[in-house]
Amino acid sequence: MVKEQTESFFGDNSPLRNANAPDGVAFKYEPRQQQVDMAYAVADAFDNDENLCIEAPTGVGKTFAYLVPAFFHACQTDKPVVITTHTISLQDQILNRDIPLLAKFLNVKIDAVVAKGRSNYLCLRKLNEIADMDQSLLPDDNITGDLGRLVSWAEKTKTGDHTDMNRPIAPQLWNAVCCERGNCLNGQCAFFSSCFLMAARRRIGKARIIIANHAFFFAALATDARLATRPDAESHEREKLLPDFSALVIDEGHTLEDAAANHLGIRADSLTIRRILGRLYSDERKTGLLAAERFSEARELVVDARRRATLFFSSLLNWMEPQNKNPLRYFVPNHIENYLATPFAKLEKSLAALADDEEDAAVKVELECLKDAVEEQHMALDIFFTMARQDFVYWMEIFGRDKNDISFNCIPVDVSPLLAEQVFRKPPVIVTSATLAVNGDIHYFMNRIGANNAQSMILDTPFDFKKQVQTYIAKNMPDPRDVDAFLDKAEGHLRHFLTLTNGRTFVLFTSYSMMNNLAKRMEAFFTENNLTLLLQGDGLPTLKMIEKFKSTERAVIFGTSSFWTGVDVPGDALSSVIIMRLPFANPDHPLEVARTERTTALGKNAFFDYTVPEAVLKFRQGFGRLIRTKDDTGIVVILDSRIIQKRYGQTFLHSIPECPVELID
Numbered sequence: 175m176v177k178e179q180t181e182s183f184f185g186d187n188s189p190l191r192n193a194n195a196p197d198g199v200a201f202k203y204e205p206r207q208q209q210v211d212m213a214y215a216v217a218d219a220f221d222n223d224e225n226l227c228i229e230a231p232t233g234v235g236k237t238f239a240y241l242v243p244a245f246f247h248a249c250q251t252d253k254p255v256v257i258t259t260h261t262i263s264l265q266d267q268i269l270n271r272d273i274p275l276l277a278k279f280l281n282v283k284i285d286a287v288v289a290k291g292r293s294n295y296l297c298l299r300k301l302n303e304i305a306d307m308d309q310s311l312l313p314d315d316n317i318t319g320d321l322g323r324l325v326s327w328a329e330k331t332k333t334g335d336h337t338d339m340n341r342p343i344a345p346q347l348w349n350a351v352c353c354e355r356g357n358c359l360n361g362q363c364a365f366f367s368s369c370f371l372m373a374a375r376r377r378i379g380k381a382r383i384i385i386a387n388h389a390f391f392f393a394a395l396a397t398d399a400r401l402a403t404r405p406d407a408e409s410h411e412r413e414k415l416l417p418d419f420s421a422l423v424i425d426e427g428h429t430l431e432d433a434a435a436n437h438l439g440i441r442a443d444s445l446t447i448r449r450i451l452g453r454l455y456s457d458e459r460k461t462g463l464l465a466a467e468r469f470s471e472a473r474e475l476v477v478d479a480r481r482r483a484t485l486f487f488s489s490l491l492n493w494m495e496p497q498n499k500n501p502l503r504y505f506v507p508n509h510i511e512n513y514l515a516t517p518f519a520k521l522e523k524s525l526a527a528l529a530d531d532e533e534d535a536a537v538k539v540e541l542e543c544l545k546d547a548v549e550e551q552h553m554a555l556d557i558f559f560t561m562a563r564q565d566f567v568y569w570m571e572i573f574g575r576d577k578n579d580i581s582f583n584c585i586p587v588d589v590s591p592l593l594a595e596q597v598f599r600k601p602p603v604i605v606t607s608a609t610l611a612v613n614g615d616i617h618y619f620m621n622r623i624g625a626n627n628a629q630s631m632i633l634d635t636p637f638d639f640k641k642q643v644q645t646y647i648a649k650n651m652p653d654p655r656d657v658d659a660f661l662d663k664a665e666g667h668l669r670h671f672l673t674l675t676n677g678r679t680f681v682l683f684t685s686y687s688m689m690n691n692l693a694k695r696m697e698a699f700f701t702e703n704n705l706t707l708l709l710q711g712d713g714l715p716t717l718k719m720i721e722k723f724k725s726t727e728r729a730v731i732f733g734t735s736s737f738w739t740g741v742d743v744p745g746d747a748l749s750s751v752i753i754m755r756l757p758f759a760n761p762d763h764p765l766e767v768a769r770t771e772r773t774t775a776l777g778k779n780a781f782f783d784y785t786v787p788e789a790v791l792k793f794r795q796g797f798g799r800l801i802r803t804k805d806d807t808g809i810v811v812i813l814d815s816r817i818i819q820k821r822y823g824q825t826f827l828h829s830i831p832e833c834p835v836e837l838i839d
C-alpha cells in the first residue's frame with residue numbers, strides 16, 4: 175500500500191516533475207534513480223514491517239526518499255513516524271524545506287514538529303517564583319540583569335523555546351527557569367493551561383511526522399523504561415516523551431553507536447553535584463530551597479555533604495594528576511570507596527521526609543525533584559565504584575575550563591545487544607547515512623548497532639567523482655607518530671596547496687595538539703598570504719566557524735573531530751580537503767581500549783576487525799566533505815603515506831569513490 179503510493183509519487187506522473195517550489199524554497203527536481211530506489215526500498219520495509227539499513231551517498235536526496243513513504247505510512251497506520259538525526263541543521267532542513275515541499279506536492283497539510291527535551295522550554299511557574307523573589311536572594315549575581323529581558327520575552331513568545339530568543343540569557347538563569355523532569359505540578363499548576371511544555375507535548379501528540387535528535391530519542395526510551403517499572407504507569411502516561419509511533423527513521427545513522435553509548439551509559443560528576451547542593455542550600459549566601467528556618471536539620475546535611483564532596487573530589491583530582499592520564503580507566507571494583515554514599519543517603523532520607531510532610535505543592539515537588547537528583551548521582555557513583563554493571567567500561571575524567579571538575583563514566587562496551595532489544599526488535603526501523611559501508615560492505619556497521627535482522631542496500635553516488643575530484647597522496651611522509659618530522663614535511667604541502675587553492679580548504683586533524691602546533695608554525699604564512707585561519711577551539715563554535723568560512727574569502731579551517739562529519743559547505747567556498755592523518759581513534763581512550771579488548775575476546779583481530787573499519791568510516795566522512803552537489807569540484811590531499819604503504823591502506827582507498835589519484839613527493 176505504501177509502496178503503491180510511493181510509486182505513484184515518484185512515477186511518470188509524479189507531481190514532482192512539473193512542480194514549482196513553495197515561495198522562498200529553492201527547488202529544482204532532477205530525477206535520480208538512486209532516490210527512487212531508496213524510496214521504494216523504504217516503502218517495502220514499511221509495508222513488510224522490516225528493518226532496513228541503507229547507505230545513501232550525498233546527492234541522492236535521501237531525506238525526501240524516506241519522507242514520502244514515511245508520510246504515507248503515518249497516514250495509513252494513523253500513528254506518527256519518528257525521524258531522528260544527529261545535527262540540528264538536518265532537523266531544520268526536514269522541517270523547513272522538505273516537509274513544506276512534500277505538503278505542496280501532495281496538496282495536503284502535514285503536521286510535523288521537532289521534539290525537544292523539556293529543558294528547552296520555559297517553566298512559567300518557576301519564572302513567576304523567581305520574578306517574585308527578593309532579587310538579592312537569587313543564586314547568582316550574574317543572572318539579575320537578564321531577568322527583565324526574560325520576563326518580557328515570556329510575555330511575547332508563542333513557543334517558550336529558548337532557541338527563539340534573539341539573544342541568549344545567562345545559562346544559570348535559564349537553568350533556574352526551564353522545565354525539568356520531576357519538577358512539574360502538571361494539572362495542579364496555576365500555569366497549566368498556558369504551559370509551553372504542555373503545548374509542545376500536544377503538538378507532538380497530533381503530529382504525523384516527529385523529528386528529534388538521537389539524544390532525545392534515547393531519553394524517550396529511558397523514560398518509557400522508567401515508567402514501565404511503576405505500578406501506576408498509566409497515570410504517568412503524560413510524562414512519556416514520544417507517543418506510540420508506527421515507524422522509526424534514524425538518519426545520520428553513522429553516529430548511532432556513539433549516541434547510544436552515551437545515552438545508555440551512566441554518569442555522575444562533581445559539577446552536577448555542586449549545582450544540586452547549591453540549589454538545596456548555599457551556606458555562603460544563605461539561599462536555596464532549604465533556606466527557611468523549618469529546614470535547618472536538612473541544611474546541616476547539605477553543608478556536610480558539600481564539605482565531604484569537596485574533600486573527596488579534590489583528593490581524587492590530586493591522585494589523578496601525577497598519573498598523567500585523562501581519562502583514567504577504573505579497573506578494580508571497590509578500589510575506591512564511595513565516600514559520599516552515607517551523607518547522600520542521609521540527605522535523601524531527610525528530603526523524602528520533608529517532601530512527605532510539605533503542604534505547599536511547589537515546594538513539595540521541588541524537594542522531590544532534588545531528592546531524585548541526589549539519588550541519581552548517588553546511584554551512579556555506587557555503580558561506578560563497585561563496577562556493578564557487567565560489560566561496561568569505567569573511567570574518570572577531569573574536565574572544565576580550570577580542569578577542576580571530575581566525571582565518573584560507565585558506558586556499555588557493546589551497544590548492539592541493547593539496540594537490538596530496545597530499537598530493532600520493533601520494526602520497521604530505517605537506518606540511513608551517506609557512509610555506512612566499509613570496502614563496499616555494510617555488515618560491519620549493522621553488527622555494531624545490533625541491526626542483524628535488517629535488510630540492507632548500498633546506493634551508487636549520483637556524482638561524477640572522476641570528473642569532480644582530484645586526489646593527491648603524499649607518498650613519502652614520515653610516520654605521523656614522529657611528530658616533528660611529520661609536521662616539517664606536512665607544513666610544506668600545506669603551504670603549496672593552500673596557495674594553489676587560495677585557501678578555501680578544510681584541514682582535518684585527529685588531535686588538537688598537532689593542529690595547534692601546526693597553526694602556530696604557520697602563523698606568519700597565513701598573514702603573508704592574506705589567508706584567514708579559523709582554528710577549532712579558538713572561541714567560535716562549529717556552526718559559527720562554518721558561517722565565517724563561507725562568508726570570508728581565502729579562509730582555511732583547521733578542525734578536529736566535529737569537522738570530519740556533518741558540516742556542509744556546497745559551492746566554491748570549499749575547494750579542497752586536506753586529511754592530515756588517517757583517523758584512527760585515540761587508542762588510549764578507555765572506551766577504545768575496552769572495545770578492542772572485546773573484539774579480541776570474540777576471537778577477532780582487534781586492529782583489522784575494529785580499529786581499521788572504524789577509521790575507514792570516519793575517513794569516508796572526511797573525504798565526503800568536499801563534494802556536496804553535482805557542480806562542486808575540488809581536490810583531496812592525503813598526507814598520511816600509510817594509505818599506500820600499509821596493507822590496510824587498500825581498505826581506505828577502496829572505500830572512497832573512484833577518482834583520479836596522483837602520488838606526490
Ligand code: SF4
Nearest residue numbers: 297298358359363369
Ligand atoms: S505545568 Fe509544569 S512545566 Fe508547565 S508551567 Fe507548570 S510546573 Fe512548569
